[in-house]
Amino acid sequence: MLGTCGERPYADEGDADVTMVWGRAEQQDFRSRVRGCIVGGAVGDALGAGIEFDSLDRIRAAHGPAGVTDYVTAFGRRGAVTDDTQMTMFTVEGLVRAHVRRDTGDWHPPTDVHRAYLRWYATQNHWGPDERTPDSGWLAREEWLYSRRAPGGACLSGLEDDRMGTLDAPKNPGSKGCGTVMRSAPFGLLVGWEPALVFQLASECAVLTHGHPTGRLAAAAFAVIVHGVARGEDLETATRGALALVAGHTGHEETTAALEGALAAARSGPPTAERVESLGLGWVAEEALAIGLYCALVAEDVRHGLLLAVNHSGDSDSTGSVCGNLLGALHGETALPPAWVAELEGRGALLQLADDFAMEMTQGGELHGPGAVSDAWTARYPRS
Template identity: 35%
Template sequence: MSIRPSLPSRIHGCLLGGALADALGNTVGSSTLQQAGRYSGSADPADFAVPAAAWFSDETQLCLYSVDGLLEALRWANDGVPADETACVWLAYLRWLRTQGVPLPESAPHPPEQWLDRQAVMQHRADPDEACLTGLASGDMGSQARPVNPQARGAGAVVRSAPFGLLPYVGAETVFKLSRDTAALTHGHPSAVYSAAALSLIVHHLVHDGGRLAEAAGAAMAHLEADASAEPEVLRMLADVRDLAAGEPLSPEQLTAEFGAGASAVEVLAIGLYSALAAEALGDEMVGGQTAGNETRGSAMSDDDPGQRFRRGIAVAINHDGQSDAAGSIAGNLLGARYGDQVVPSAWLEALQGREVIYTLADSLVDATFGP
């Protein structure tokens, strides 16, 4: 019988899993990770030759700045002072912008440098999302009513939203609103805003309800369906992903044909969510170490081996002709939140640059919510 992970384990797993998969996907995207072969239904994730040094990209940088902004709001709240969570996250993103070598306009606040800004891994520039740069460099705090980039629908909005689902003691509606508001700081298109909300809601249901990923995705979909303004494109994607993940595994070529190359937030969410759901569904078909009649799905796996599910899900997410880092980070966030930090392979983590920064922020988030 598998052990239900604690909330601190899920927080660590979500952040570490996302960063690790982002780093591996980033390396695949730059063609420096040598793989034994393209992933198919029967390939072994152990075939990946993990590099000696894997650097995560702007996806994880912004995700960690989301955490840092939340920590600022939590510190104010713990001192009895109400704070605007969205404004705190915006100020954190402005600090990220400075680490990318972009000067802040005079019209924008100039938040003081903090510990996270001084970490070398946060100053590493890896082709950051253009809408994130232009939206923050405008100096305006975008909102859903007045977005600074009303047509921006790229992945930069969704890859940083998982931490909003990690907050304890808040309801799904609060997570929903916070993730939409923070996405609109740089990306105004409804498909980007609601993709970000979908990811944070799935993470929220995973860490609070403790069920399966498929159930969390269904709960998030129901929440979006109850909102009259929800973007139909996102709802259609969630339904398609749910149905496809329950069927035969898709090849990399089929994955791209179904969901695109991850050029938009909704596409990259689809690839990351599909990869995580397919890994969970694959394990569900294994009983007592024997397959349920489908030998093409790979080696036997049970719910007592979630680490194998994590490795297989990441393999699917990063091995396709699209944004491997962004799709990988989403799959890693979801699988880490689902199974906890014990599923993140220690051998893979050894290659992750800046992992001590992630541990520090994850510990800080746990301490800010549960006490040291």
């Protein structure tokens, strides 16, 4: 039975991933999908970063009738990522640390994700890492992350104090900005969990900053779609599964309409930027989800899908990120355009984080726990 944050419902259900039997082929496939999801989202984010606030007409005037077809300069360089990728990385780190900390008997993943987001918040307000806090882990010591990349107001205000938002007392109860969706793909990579628990966890972590029902339900639906494709489902089947879960929650109407709108648009003829804009502009959660999903559904390949996802008059980096997460989880890392991956900011850290996540989920028992402790691993992901 699923409960609220205060009831700590994860003690039994969360053990499902530990009991999975991972053969070598399954581990390799999983790692490829994790890499694809995390790096693919960052590539989509970077493609949209330089045009995030431009209209479609302005994009076409500056870059030609096709719009952008490659990285453009943002934040002083090509291939720069935004807060979308930053927060996604800290979501991954929080989930790894939650699994490591389970050995202590204190197993409540939303708490660990909240602490990870507080570490992200520090990167938005400090000049660089604080060497006086060694238990912050390796990710918080990555100096390149100490840079504001147009973070959303609700993400910042939701983390400006230590109080943890819950389903009963969410932060920013009126906000449904896309800041919940753009960071939630990693929950879907918990492939050993049941979809309902993935949905629950993504919901609880959305209300850490955004309390509107659509904000959390769109994030949860996105996580469940990623979960489905990471387990080998096609996108439409995974979306139907998310629709079924969303329908049981109060306030689901906007999220349901967005998902159904994306499916309908995919059947409505050749993809165009104008059809993308018919789904919204992506500034709010359900629109970012609908646009990213639609572009992934109609993508001829990863390149085509990502360019479609960023060339519109809205939140191009967030819709590109959502589309990249989906296509990467669906097809794996080798489907990503290599030139874009090569030029991506933070590529080394992204790959390291993805590999660490995959190793923790498939081989965590050999890294920590009774009779097996890697000091190097627990230094990277401290239990405290």
